[in-house]
Amino acid sequence: MTRAIITVVGKDTVGIIAKVCTYLADNQINILDISQTIVQEFFNMMMIVDLTKSVKAFDVLSDELAEIGNNTGVQVKCQLEDIFDKMHRI
Amino acid sequence: MINLQEVIETNKMIEQENLDVRTITMGISLLDCADNDLKVTCDKIYKKITTLACDLVKTGEDISKEFGIPIVNKRISVTPISLVGSACCRTPGDYVQIAKTLDKAAKEVGVNFLGGYSAIVSKGMTKSDELLIRSIPMALACTTFICSSINVGSTKTGINMDAVRLMGDIIKQTAEETKEVDSLGCAKLVVLCNAPDDNPFMAGAFHGVSEADAIINVGVSGPGVVKYALEQIPDANFELLCETIKRTAFKITRVGQLVAQEASRRLGIPFGIIDLSLAPTPAVGDSVADILKCIGVEHPGAPGTTAALALLNDQVKKGGVMASSYVGGLSGAFIPVSEDQGMIDAVEAGALTLEKLESMTCVCSVGLDMIAIPGDTPATTIAGIIADESAIGMVNQKTTAVRIIPVVGKTVGDTVEFGGLLGYAPIMPVNTFSSQRFVDRGGRIPAPIHSFKN
Numbered sequence: 163m164t165r166a167i168i169t170v171v172g173k174d175t176v177g178i179i180a181k182v183c184t185y186l187a188d189n190q191i192n193i194l195d196i197s198q199t200i201v202q203e204f205f206n207m208m209m210i211v212d213l214t215k216s217v218k219a220f221d222v223l224s225d226e227l228a229e230i231g232n233n234t235g236v237q238v239k240c241q242l243e244d245i246f247d248k249m250h251r252i
Numbered sequence: 253m254i255n256l257q258e259v260i261e262t263n264k265m266i267e268q269e270n271l272d273v274r275t276i277t278m279g280i281s282l283l284d285c286a287d288n289d290l291k292v293t294c295d296k297i298y299k300k301i302t303t304l305a306c307d308l309v310k311t312g313e314d315i316s317k318e319f320g321i322p323i324v325n326k327r328i329s330v331t332p333i334s335l336v337g338s339a340c341c342r343t344p345g346d347y348v349q350i351a352k353t354l355d356k357a358a359k360e361v362g363v364n365f366l367g368g369y370s371a372i373v374s375k376g377m378t379k380s381d382e383l384l385i386r387s388i389p390m391a392l393a394c395t396t397f398i399c400s401s402i403n404v405g406s407t408k409t410g411i412n413m414d415a416v417r418l419m420g421d422i423i424k425q426t427a428e429e430t431k432e433v434d435s436l437g438c439a440k441l442v443v444l445c446n447a448p449d450d451n452p453f454m455a456g457a458f459h460g461v462s463e464a465d466a467i468i469n470v471g472v473s474g475p476g477v478v479k480y481a482l483e484q485i486p487d488a489n490f491e492l493l494c495e496t497i498k499r500t501a502f503k504i505t506r507v508g509q510l511v512a513q514e515a516s517r518r519l520g521i522p523f524g525i526i527d528l529s530l531a532p533t534p535a536v537g538d539s540v541a542d543i544l545k546c547i548g549v550e551h552p553g554a555p556g557t558t559a560a561l562a563l564l565n566d567q568v569k570k571g572g573v574m575a576s577s578y579v580g581g582l583s584g585a586f587i588p589v590s591e592d593q594g595m596i597d598a599v600e601a602g603a604l605t606l607e608k609l610e611s612m613t614c615v616c617s618v619g620l621d622m623i624a625i626p627g628d629t630p631a632t633t634i635a636g637i638i639a640d641e642s643a644i645g646m647v648n649q650k651t652t653a654v655r656i657i658p659v660v661g662k663t664v665g666d667t668v669e670f671g672g673l674l675g676y677a678p679i680m681p682v683n684t685f686s687s688q689r690f691v692d693r694g695g696r697i698p699a700p701i702h703s704f705k706n
Contacts, residue, residue, distance in 0.1 A: 167259055197256045208259045220318055239263070241320035243254065248510040249503045250258040 164213040165194070165243040166220075168227060172236025174205040181230055182209070182238065189223065190215040205236070210243065266321055270476035270538040271504060273511045274531045275325040275364075276312050277452035278305050279459035279467040279524060282331040282368075290340040294353040297336070301328060301357040301366075304466050304521070309362040311518045315511055323511065324533075324673075328358060329457035329469075330368035338380035344387035351391035351398050358397035365440075367457030369400040372447070375409040375696065385415070388422050392437035393429035399440045399455035403447040405642040407649045410699040411445065416642065417691045419443045420635030424658060427627065431660035434668045438657040439590075439622065443638050445645030445652045450525050451581040456618075456653055467524035468516045469581060472508030473531040474500075476538045478568075482546040493547065494567045501528065501571030509576045527581030528572030529617060530564070532592035534675035540564075540585050541594025552587075552595060552612075553604030561585060562615035582651055584617025590670060590677035591622050599678050606637075606680055614644050619653040624668045624677040627660040634658065636687030639697075647700050 168186075170178060179196075186193060191211050198207035216223065224240045231238030265271035285296035309326045316323040330336075333350055341347050351369055358366040369391060371381040388400050402419055405411035423438055430437030442455040449460020452469035459467070481500045485492055508526045516523035532540045541552045547560040565584045573579055587609065589595045598604035606623065613619040619641045638654045645652030659668045662679050669676040 167254065169259055169263060171263075195253060199256055201260065206256065206260055208256050210253065221314070224317060239320055242318050244510055245319040245321060245507060246254045246259055246262050248506045249262055250254065 166211050166213050167241050167243050167246060168209045168211055169239045170207040170231065170236055171204055172231070175234050175236060178234050178236055179207065181234065182227065185227065185230060186211060189217050263320070265474070265477045269474070269480045270533070270535060271474045271507070272322040272324050273470060273508055274473040274529070275327050275452050275471040276308070276323060276511065276515050277327040277329055277457055277469045277471065278308050278519070278521065279329045279450065279463055279469060280304055281459055281463065281465045282333075282336045283461070286336050286339050288339045290346055290349060293337065293340045294350060297350065298353050298357045301330070301354070302360050305361045305363065307519060311515055315514050315518070319510070321507055321511065325364040326362070327452065327454060327457065328361070328363050328366045329452070329459045330354070330366065331459050331461065332370040332372055333368060334371035334378070334381045334384040335461070337384065338378065341380060341383055344383050344390065347384045347387035348391045348394065351387070351395050355395035355397050363397065365399050365454045366397050367399040367401065367454050368459055369398050370402060370458040372403045373412050373415045374403050374406040375412060377412065377415055385418060385422055388441060389425035389429040389437065392426055392440055399457065401442045401444055401447065401456040401458060403444045404638065405445040405646050405697075407446060407646050408699055411639065411642045411646055411697040413639065413691065413696050414694055416443075416638045417635045417694075419638055420631035420691065423634050423656065424631045427658045427660050434662075434670065435627070435657050435659045436670060439655065439670055439674050442653050442655040445642035446650060448581055448651060452527050453529065453531065453582055455655060456582075463524070464522060466521045468512060468519065468521050469524040469527065470508050470512035470515070471527040471529055471531065471581065472504050473529060474504040475530045475532050475540045475543055477504055478530065479537065479539070479542045479546055482543065490563070494563060497564060497567035498571035501568045502575045505572040505575035523578070525578045525580030526572070526576040528569055528576070528579055528583040529581070530568055530585040532586065532588065533673055534591055534593055536593055539592045539594035540587055541592050541598060545594065551598040551601050551603035553598050553608045557608065558611050558615055561587070561612050565616040582617045586617055586621065587612055588622035589680070590624065590675040591673060592675070596675070596677060599680060606682060610640060610644070613641065613652055614648060618651060619645070621653065621655050622674065622677065623656045624659050624662070624679045625656055625682045626663040626679055627658050628663070629658045629682050630686075630688070632686065632688040632691050633682060635691040637682075639691060643697070
């Protein structure tokens with residue numbers, strides 16, 4: 163299973179989670195976990211997603227998610243889970 | 253499962269604290285390219301590099317995008333060219349032809365630098381070593397991507413003072429040949445003692461003869477991350493200070509290890525080593541000097557700086573070693589002047605001198621690095637500086653290096669702008685008393701005794 167972490171950071175906006183989730187559903191990407199918090203008045207959300215059945219290549223997904231973010235005034239990043247796993251787990 | 257706080261911490265390191273992977277360096281052996289015909293040798297070199305490294309830059313960019321971590325440089329290191337060209341080069345001009353070939357190959361594959369225009373002359377110089385050394389000024393003047401390094405000594409062999417003396421002249425000539433661009437050629441030329449075979453950092457990278465045919469080495473960085481972690485504990489005692497540096501170094505290095513393994517897997521080339529380094533850049537906040545200030549000295553150069561650097565260097569290694577399966581290269585904190593805004597500030601404030609930098613090199617990675625000195629500094633004085641730095645490396649069984657730039661036409665009070673990652677530097681004063689009689693003696697300094705340590 164190829165897992166990625168999608169983060170959304172920015173000012174809280176109506177419908178941002180809906181937009182990202184719709185995009186993921188349209189591309190056969192399963193959401194495994196969602197959590198969110200407010201840090202210094204900024205909305206921080208992360209999703210752990212399964213890319214195994216994704217119909218799009220990683221770089222396309224990453225660019226399109228960033229674009230959704232740009233259009234909504236938030237930053238959306240998609241990164242493979244390994245970087246976090248390696249850094250925080252021995 | 254990874255939690256939100258951990259994700260935020262990692263991304264904050266990348267976005268706000270300048271965490272990056274400084275370089276993926278592909279080491280390539282060119283020993284099998286040696287031929288007694290110069291053109292055949294050049295053709296083989298070009299073909300081998302452009303074949304093996306054709307996907308290096310693309311792979312680096314892919315990894316960078318997928319993990320969301322900047323990979324600043326993609327580089328190549330090759331077998332010391334004095335060995336590759338020994339059968340076919342009869343003049344320094346022949347070696348320059350190889351330099352041009354390497355430059356063309358580097359440009360073709362899109363790497364930032366190619367290192368290995370080098371000779372290992374720690375005990376003696378062969379005819380071909382000397383030809384290569386004499387070709388350096390011209391080679392660096394007519395190429396863009398080539399870096400050159402000469403190893404003039406080691407703990408086991410002593411110091412080749414003939415080579416040290418010659419390098420004094422070569423550095424001066426390189427400065428002269430590249431005077432139109434503030435003697436930039438010297439920024440791509442380093443004189444080493446105890447040079448490692450697997451260093452991924454420029455200008456001293458070369459692919460040693462102890463290495464496999466091709467290898468992936470990775471240099472990590474992240475002084476900004478260490479600085480941020482230390483800012484959170486301004487009054488901590490040394491125990492907590494050291495623990496914090498270790499923990500941070502571990503995290504930084506794990507990212508390097510991941511990138512190295514991915515690059516190795518995707519390129520089908522074995523993983524060599526991670527170089528555990530704190531490598532600064534001129535960007536604000538990406539500074540080793542700032543860490544020293546966080547530890548508690550007003551400016552690098554103040555009394556206590558050497559001790560602060562020693563503990564920093566040691567904790568980086570202790571934290572990093574556990575994070576990587578293979579550690580090598582230079583591994584430690586780098587203290588270049590022009591590439592570190594905090595160091596530049598310290599020089600401009602009058603806190604940091606060449607002599608203090610020399611003592612700092614006793615306890616950290618490498619040596620006198622990216623230091624601009626007056627253009628009229630005699631070659632014998634430069635040779636004296638190289639001899640001192642080599643002696644530190646030889647006696648302390650560590651790598652030391654000298655990368656100084658005698659900027660033609662400039663003197664103390666002037667500044668010089670190299671641009672990009674090389675930064676800018678104020679010209680630093682050099683002790684004006686002569687070392688000529690010492691460096692002109694000829695011969696070599698014997699290897700030190702390895703017992704009776706004091």
